[in-house]
Amino acid sequence: MTQNINLAVIPGDGIGPEVVNEGLKVLDAVLADAKVSTTEYDLGARRWHATGETLPDTVLEELRGHDAILLGAVGDPGVPSGVLERGLLLKLRFAFDHYVNLRPSRIVPGVETPLADPGEVDFVVVREGTEGPYVGNGGALRVGTPYEIANEVSVNTAFGVERVVRDAFRRAQDRPRRKLTFIHKHNVLVHAGHLWRRTVERVGEEYPGVTVDYLHIDAATIFMVTDPSRFDVIVTDNLFGDIITDLAAAISGGIGLAASGNVNPDRTSPSMFEPVHGSAPDIVGQGIADPTATVSSVALLLEHLGLDDAAARINDAVTADLAERGSAPRRTSEIGDALAARVSS
Amino acid sequence: MTQNINLAVIPGDGIGPEVVNEGLKVLDAVLADAKVSTTEYDLGARRWHATGETLPDTVLEELRGHDAILLGAVGDPGVPSGVLERGLLLKLRFAFDHYVNLRPSRIVPGVETPLADPGEVDFVVVREGTEGPYVGNGGALRVGTPYEIANEVSVNTAFGVERVVRDAFRRAQDRPRRKLTFIHKHNVLVHAGHLWRRTVERVGEEYPGVTVDYLHIDAATIFMVTDPSRFDVIVTDNLFGDIITDLAAAISGGIGLAASGNVNPDRTSPSMFEPVHGSAPDIVGQGIADPTATVSSVALLLEHLGLDDAAARINDAVTADLAERGSAPRRTSEIGDALAARVSS
Numbered sequence: 130m131t132q133n134i135n136l137a138v139i140p141g142d143g144i145g146p147e148v149v150n151e152g153l154k155v156l157d158a159v160l161a162d163a164k165v166s167t168t169e170y171d172l173g174a175r176r177w178h179a180t181g182e183t184l185p186d187t188v189l190e191e192l193r194g195h196d197a198i199l200l201g202a203v204g205d206p207g208v209p210s211g212v213l214e215r216g217l218l219l220k221l222r223f224a225f226d227h228y229v230n231l232r233p234s235r236i237v238p239g240v241e242t243p244l245a246d247p248g249e250v251d252f253v254v255v256r257e258g259t260e261g262p263y264v265g266n267g268g269a270l271r272v273g274t275p276y277e278i279a280n281e282v283s284v285n286t287a288f289g290v291e292r293v294v295r296d297a298f299r300r301a302q303d304r305p306r307r308k309l310t311f312i313h314k315h316n317v318l319v320h321a322g323h324l325w326r327r328t329v330e331r332v333g334e335e336y337p338g339v340t341v342d343y344l345h346i347d348a349a350t351i352f353m354v355t356d357p358s359r360f361d362v363i364v365t366d367n368l369f370g371d372i373i374t375d376l377a378a379a380i381s382g383g384i385g386l387a388a389s390g391n392v393n394p395d396r397t398s399p400s401m402f403e404p405v406h407g408s409a410p411d412i413v414g415q416g417i418a419d420p421t422a423t424v425s426s427v428a429l430l431l432e433h434l435g436l437d438d439a440a441a442r443i444n445d446a447v448t449a450d451l452a453e454r455g456s457a458p459r460r461t462s463e464i465g466d467a468l469a470a471r472v473s474s
Numbered sequence: 475m476t477q478n479i480n481l482a483v484i485p486g487d488g489i490g491p492e493v494v495n496e497g498l499k500v501l502d503a504v505l506a507d508a509k510v511s512t513t514e515y516d517l518g519a520r521r522w523h524a525t526g527e528t529l530p531d532t533v534l535e536e537l538r539g540h541d542a543i544l545l546g547a548v549g550d551p552g553v554p555s556g557v558l559e560r561g562l563l564l565k566l567r568f569a570f571d572h573y574v575n576l577r578p579s580r581i582v583p584g585v586e587t588p589l590a591d592p593g594e595v596d597f598v599v600v601r602e603g604t605e606g607p608y609v610g611n612g613g614a615l616r617v618g619t620p621y622e623i624a625n626e627v628s629v630n631t632a633f634g635v636e637r638v639v640r641d642a643f644r645r646a647q648d649r650p651r652r653k654l655t656f657i658h659k660h661n662v663l664v665h666a667g668h669l670w671r672r673t674v675e676r677v678g679e680e681y682p683g684v685t686v687d688y689l690h691i692d693a694a695t696i697f698m699v700t701d702p703s704r705f706d707v708i709v710t711d712n713l714f715g716d717i718i719t720d721l722a723a724a725i726s727g728g729i730g731l732a733a734s735g736n737v738n739p740d741r742t743s744p745s746m747f748e749p750v751h752g753s754a755p756d757i758v759g760q761g762i763a764d765p766t767a768t769v770s771s772v773a774l775l776l777e778h779l780g781l782d783d784a785a786a787r788i789n790d791a792v793t794a795d796l797a798e799r800g801s802a803p804r805r806t807s808e809i810g811d812a813l814a815a816r817v818s819s
């Protein structure tokens with residue numbers, strides 16, 4: 130059956146366009162029966178410098194018409210902190226209700242790890258994407274005076290927590306180990322923590338085959354470096370998820386390999402896939418950025434669209450490439466070519 | 475000159491009393507000219523089970539009369555999450571204005587690390603202790619219904635941020651590398667983040683000899699495992715500090731070695747010193763808990779009281795003991811005896 134994929138592409142800044150290029154190369158190579166049409170959107174630091182715009186409403190509405198979005202990376206040192214994060218990246222996650230922020234970690238042969246003895250590592254973090262301390266519900270009084278007070282409000286709802294917890298249980302149920310680790314800090318953040326905790330308990334009753342474990346976020350960072358093989362599926366809030374996924378990336382190959390999906394499981398709007406790394410202005414234009422994270426994000430995109438075979442082919446290609454790449458540096462396009470060759474053979 | 479130290483001791487639960495015992499043993503051994511008188515306070519899970527009390531006001535006032543407090547660990551699985559944390563530990567930190575939560579990390583010979591190649595690690599985290607998401611300023615509506623909403627408010631003030639930032643700069647100034655890393659997430663938590671950031675910039679002008687570096691908390695966890703030797707002094711908020719210090723402990727010997735001080739640098743109330751680890755109910759009563767973290771916390775206590783020589787003797791004893799302890803397990807009291815012998819010789 131032929132499928133048309135109507136893809137919006139936001140290459141962004143820095144190495145963003147370089148890695149997206151390879152991601153699309155591999156996507157083209159892997160799809161035999163499906164057709165991809167891409168529309169590029171110029172968003173990010175360049176556009177902001179030129180026009181002061183981050184995400185005009187008209188562009189948001191155009192993006193909404195697509196099946197999925199592939200994003201490279203946005204930002205440069207000239208944009209004030211928070212402008213593109215709040216005005217573009219988070220705005221997309223919130224507008225399109227990306228309540229599942231999906232971030233897998235694996236250590237396979239060839240993956241570098243700073244750990245002396247990591248064991249077998251293969252887990253996925255289900256990070257909540259539309260609530261918590263990320264909602265932008267805060268403010269400041271008497272800014273710049275000795276009497277300044279600046280607040281940030283973490284907002285958590287039964288609706289928002291339940292849907293992401295349910296998604297995590299479903300994923301745990303589908304994996305061989307069927308284990309869910311819930312991470313929070315419910316001994317200090319008692320209100321949000323107890324809502325999360327009660328929800329995990331209640332939803333868990335519907336998944337008797339899934340073993341549930343709890344860790345405070347501080348303890349979770351310890352286990353992430355002393356015993357990462359204990360993790361299978363992790364579910365946590367937006368901020369704790371941000372932190373634990375970067376640490377997870379660090380122990381499993383670095384952010385050069387870390388893929389992510391901002392997923393709306395209900396498919397009421399397009400999901401967005403992007404590497405975890407940033408625009409890396411220090412290496413832009415040299416053609417040396419590793420596109421693997423973007424290529425793996427394309428696999429997450431295909432999975433989301435139901436093209437599981439194509440996704441698996443990409444994941445296998447990445448695993449094989451990692452095992453054989455050795456330590457000689459390769460150029461961005463060489464890695465992309467190698468992966469494209471593997472998926473089409 | 476003879477100094478009288480009027481010490482309040484909260485042994486607590488689980489292994490708390492076991493490790494505090496050794497801490498006091500080493501304290502007695504190290505002090506030649508100073509005299510210590512200790513008063514024990516029964517606080518923690520046992521008292522809560524017996525009386526429902528966490529920290530009665532009268533006890534709080536008695537504690538206030540002491541020069542310092544030494545705490546072992548509190549808690550057991552029978553106490554609901556949050557009761558002792560909010561009702562005792564955090565209550566003490568807030569009541570006594572422990573705005574500097576001090577947590578040093580070092581890798582010296584004999585210290586185990588899960589990292590393959592950590593490099594030279596010797597840094598201290600200055601964690602804010604009286605503001606941020608820990609203030610207990612949150613609440614929930616419609617609890618237990620599908621319409622529940624649970625909020626947590628992070629409160630940050632110019633007053634509170636400036637004093638801890640100033641303390642961190644002072645410490646950085648006094649160390650050979652003179653480097654301060656400020657950790658936050660100011661691209662998302664813009665109000666709190668920008669207050670912190672402006673404060674670090676402004677106070678930094680008074681310390682031109684100190685190099686200042688910034689990391690988002692997520693990136694900081696990456697560097698903590700890929701390049702921990704880059705850190706000298708870290709300053710951060712209460713929650714980020716909680717997370718990064720557990721990770722710091724994990725890479726530098728585990729929480730069995732991690733010491734901490736809840737410090738009021740203005741000395742308007744007693745500071746409190748405690749190991750970072752918990753009450754470890756799984757190994758209680760076996761005499762196998764490592765008291766090193768408590769002994770190192772005693773060194774922080776002595777430093778705070780101006781007894782720098784005694785503190786250095788303890789730190790040297792710990793370093794020497796670590797280098798020679800090997801992998802044969804020793805009992806809690808054996809380690810305490812060995813450290814006591816070293817400091818008094």
Ligand SMILES: CC(C)[C@H](C(=O)O)[C@@H](O)C(=O)O
Pocket residue numbers: 214218219371405661662692
């Ligand atoms: C850029 C920033 C807003 C973002 C986040 O904090 O979610 C990034 O760190 C990530 O993890 O995708």
Ligand SMILES: CC(C)[C@H](C(=O)O)[C@@H](O)C(=O)O
Pocket residue numbers: 316317347559560563564716750
């Ligand atoms: C027990 C808990 C309240 C505490 C904290 O979160 O500060 C602990 O984790 C610590 O780091 O001292």
